Amino acid sequence: MTTYIQTVGLVHEASREAGRRRRRRSEALAGYAFLSPWLIGFVLLTAGPMLASLYLAFTDYDLFGAPTWTGLENFQRLFTDPNYLQAWKVTGSYVLLGTPLKLAAALAVAMLLNTKRRGRGFYRSAFYAPSLIGASVSIAIVWKAMFIDGSIVDRISQFFGAEPGGWVGDPTRTLPMLILLTVWQFGAPMVIFLAGLKQIPTELYEAASMDGAGPVRRFVNITLPMLSPVIFFNLLLETIHAFQIFASAFIISNGTGGPAGSTLFYTLYLYQRGFVDFQMGYAAAMAWALVLVVGAVTALLFRSSRMWVHYSGDAR
Amino acid sequence: MRHNKLALASVVAAGALALSACSSAGGTTADPSSAETFNPNEQVTLTLTWWGNDDRASRYQEAIALFEEAYPNITVQPTFSPWDDYWTARSTEAASRSLPDVMQFDLSYMREYADNDMLLNLQPYLDNGTIDLSGFDPSLVSAGVLDEKQVAIPTSTNTFSMFTNPAILDQTGVAFPDDATYTWQDFNQFIADTTAAGATTDDGYAIYGSPDYTGTFWFFMQWLLQKGVQPFAEDGSLGFTQDDVVEFLNLTADLRAAGQTYPQDRTVALTPVSGFASNEAAAQMNWDNFLASDSADSGSELALHQIPSIEPGEKHLFLKPSMLLVAGANTEHAAAAATLINFLLTEPEVGAIFGTSKGVPADVVQRDKVEAAPGSIDAQVIAYEESISRDVTETVPIPVKGYGTIEAKWKTLAEEVAYGNLTPEDFAKQWFDEAELAMS
Numbered sequence: 141m142t143t144y145i146q147t148v149g150l151v152h153e154a155s156r157e158a159g160r161r162r163r164r165r166s167e168a169l170a171g172y173a174f175l176s177p178w179l180i181g182f183v184l185l186t187a188g189p190m191l192a193s194l195y196l197a198f199t200d201y202d203l204f205g206a207p208t209w210t211g212l213e214n215f216q217r218l219f220t221d222p223n224y225l226q227a228w229k230v231t232g233s234y235v236l237l238g239t240p241l242k243l244a245a246a247l248a249v250a251m252l253l254n255t256k257r258r259g260r261g262f263y264r265s266a267f268y269a270p271s272l273i274g275a276s277v278s279i280a281i282v283w284k285a286m287f288i289d290g291s292i293v294d295r296i297s298q299f300f301g302a303e304p305g306g307w308v309g310d311p312t313r314t315l316p317m318l319i320l321l322t323v324w325q326f327g328a329p330m331v332i333f334l335a336g337l338k339q340i341p342t343e344l345y346e347a348a349s350m351d352g353a354g355p356v357r358r359f360v361n362i363t364l365p366m367l368s369p370v371i372f373f374n375l376l377l378e379t380i381h382a383f384q385i386f387a388s389a390f391i392i393s394n395g396t397g398g399p400a401g402s403t404l405f406y407t408l409y410l411y412q413r414g415f416v417d418f419q420m421g422y423a424a425a426m427a428w429a430l431v432l433v434v435g436a437v438t439a440l441l442f443r444s445s446r447m448w449v450h451y452s453g454d455a456r
Numbered sequence: 457m458r459h460n461k462l463a464l465a466s467v468v469a470a471g472a473l474a475l476s477a478c479s480s481a482g483g484t485t486a487d488p489s490s491a492e493t494f495n496p497n498e499q500v501t502l503t504l505t506w507w508g509n510d511d512r513a514s515r516y517q518e519a520i521a522l523f524e525e526a527y528p529n530i531t532v533q534p535t536f537s538p539w540d541d542y543w544t545a546r547s548t549e550a551a552s553r554s555l556p557d558v559m560q561f562d563l564s565y566m567r568e569y570a571d572n573d574m575l576l577n578l579q580p581y582l583d584n585g586t587i588d589l590s591g592f593d594p595s596l597v598s599a600g601v602l603d604e605k606q607v608a609i610p611t612s613t614n615t616f617s618m619f620t621n622p623a624i625l626d627q628t629g630v631a632f633p634d635d636a637t638y639t640w641q642d643f644n645q646f647i648a649d650t651t652a653a654g655a656t657t658d659d660g661y662a663i664y665g666s667p668d669y670t671g672t673f674w675f676f677m678q679w680l681l682q683k684g685v686q687p688f689a690e691d692g693s694l695g696f697t698q699d700d701v702v703e704f705l706n707l708t709a710d711l712r713a714a715g716q717t718y719p720q721d722r723t724v725a726l727t728p729v730s731g732f733a734s735n736e737a738a739a740q741m742n743w744d745n746f747l748a749s750d751s752a753d754s755g756s757e758l759a760l761h762q763i764p765s766i767e768p769g770e771k772h773l774f775l776k777p778s779m780l781l782v783a784g785a786n787t788e789h790a791a792a793a794a795t796l797i798n799f800l801l802t803e804p805e806v807g808a809i810f811g812t813s814k815g816v817p818a819d820v821v822q823r824d825k826v827e828a829a830p831g832s833i834d835a836q837v838i839a840y841e842e843s844i845s846r847d848v849t850e851t852v853p854i855p856v857k858g859y860g861t862i863e864a865k866w867k868t869l870a871e872e873v874a875y876g877n878l879t880p881e882d883f884a885k886q887w888f889d890e891a892e893l894a895m896s
Binding site: 306 | 540541543544547548550551568569571572574659660661719720721722723724725726727728861864865868871872874875877886890893894
């Protein structure tokens with residue numbers, strides 16, 4: 141009797157288990173079905189091409205004929221190519237200078253906008269506008285027109301006694317020009333900073349003021365630590381974004397990366413190798429080198445974040 | 457299950473696409489006897505593309521309007537872009553086998569595209585009379601033949617000349633040397649004197665003698681020919697050495713050091729218009745057909761002279777078959793494309809529309825139709841090509857594989873030299889490295 145009951149119980153249990161499994165499977169299927177638009181896009185438009193480019197990185201491929209396997213040759217060439225080093229120099233300077241400046245501008249404006257004053261909503265939209273249109277081709281053209289010979293910037297600097305001549309043809313001034321362009325587009329990190337600032341409890345500031353802390357002290361000891369997760373988030377996004385600069389440099393240098401290689405950004409050089417010189421294999425190798433470096437930089441940022449990012453509720 | 461079928465169907469479709477892409481690669485091997493003439497009852501849209509400035513675009517628009525009038529069932533969709541962007545766009549189209557039906561083409565890129573079966577063999581359409589080249593010099597027709605396929609047909613010829621701006625010569629008071637006998641040194645002296653005259657434009661920009669002529673690969677080839685060196689050997693290898701490159705770049709080394717050639721930063725700022733066409737330089741070496749567009753950009757009257765030489769009077773010029781017309785091998789309307797090519801090459805009115813802006817027309821009827829009013833730009837160019845005919849002693853250097861790339865590299869590296877970032881020796885070394893990669 142007991143064995144019978146046990147058996148029935150087991151069978152019952154087993155069938156319930158099977159039902160659960162079936163249900164789980166159908167749930168998983170439904171999940172994948174809902175995911176499928178993204179999944180198909182990811183496989184066809186991202187993963188597939190990435191795998192193809194990984195293969196191409198080890199080949200000699202000129203776009204027209206079939207690729208021929210060359211092993212590590214493309215990667216070895218990276219180390220002896222003077223333009224490749226130049227591309228890293230330009231991109232590195234851009235990332236190291238542009239990103240911190242942009243974040244500083246974003247934080248400064250966010251703090252100004254965080255105070256209660258009239259027209260706050262208007263200013264918020266106005267400051268955000270450049271980053272809405274910033275990536276577009278037209279803004280790069282306008283930027284070029286603003287800095288070229290005989291432009292507004294040229295005239296203003298002549299008024300202050302500078303030699304005539306715009307920034308566009310001067311290799312020492314093209315990079316600053318592009319950094320200014322990216323700094324001007326601080327809107328997106330600004331909005332995120334603003335949201336972060338609103339999260340900081342005002343009691344902290346009140347208590348600090350009561351203890352006699354001035355504005356600088358309050359900024360360093362309250363705002364920065366409380367905002368550090370948001371700073372980290374913005375830093376990560378903007379750094380990765382900065383590595384990928386292409387459109388504005390392409391427009392301003394007519395796709396040459398000039399004058400004298402001063403705007404030869406990594407992706408621009410990659411594009412030139414691929415679509416101007418028809419060295420697709422080499423370009424693919426460059427793309428993968430970039431993926432590795434950006435990945436390493438991201439990992440480093442995450443590693444360092446343990447030292448300076450404070451999440452509320454942390455013991456530190 | 458239905459999903460699976462759908463997926464299967466789409467995989468099959470994708471496979472079919474890939475297959476058709478592969479098969480179109482061999483599309484140039486059409487049997488000559490099977491070439492069709494254009495069916496006038498079929499509605500067809502052709503894409504046509506060229507490089508050039510606004511002036512050229514409006515001339516093309518006029519020609520297209522005439523064509524559409526003559527062939528009401530063909531619609532032509534034109535696009536155009538500047539030289540550099542033009543080839544980038546073509547390369548991506550070539551990779552996806554979606555080249556325009558008809559393209560303006562250059563010798564520089566002909567081998568690259570023809571070797572990969574990107575260009576339609578036009579021979580069947582010559583054979584069946586769709587394209588009528590009876591008014592062409594046979595040597596010009598053969599300039600478009602590679603591996604026994606007629607992949608391109610030149611619209612015109614052009615050759616090197618020296619442009620001067622007479623208004624600037626008056627302003628600086630520096631006389632241009634006797635162009636029949638002057639050497640590169642004489643020309644350098646002219647550049648130095650003109651710049652030293654210290655004249656400025658109304659906007660306050662300094663006037664220079666000339667841009668640095670060593671920055672253009674074609675000029676280097678012209679100079680090599682004067683030196684008795686053939687730029688490319690029969691087997692497609694380079695006929696010159698790094699020393700030749702250094703020697704050529706050093707022709708203007710003193711001028712560069714003294715800041716007497718037209719400044720590179722200003723060139724960059726003015727792009728796509730040249731400093732010469734902006735009336736800020738007295739002279740510039742160029743293809744003679746550029747007289748039309750440079751005059752249009754400059755707005756003032758320009759003069760044509762002969763180029764300098766190494767030995768006085770020994771010019772060693774060549775006629776370059778240019779503005780070739782080709783059809784993409786992937787075209788679905790080959791007969792219509794051939795019809796358009798024939799119209800652009802031989803229709804007398806088209807000759808009148810373009811004048812000499814694409815060079816002196818190759819077709820004799822078009823050439824006669826160019827209304828060359830005495831003193832006009834067209835008359836100047838035609839008179840120039842006639843006057844130098846006994847100096848045309850060389851044939852155009854054969855385009856080698858990767859030519860377009862090595863030409864572009866020359867320009868990029870020359871810019872570095874102009875900014876003083878690269879010595880002529882480093883230039884030569886880097887350029888040879890790039891050439892080796894591009895030509896292999």
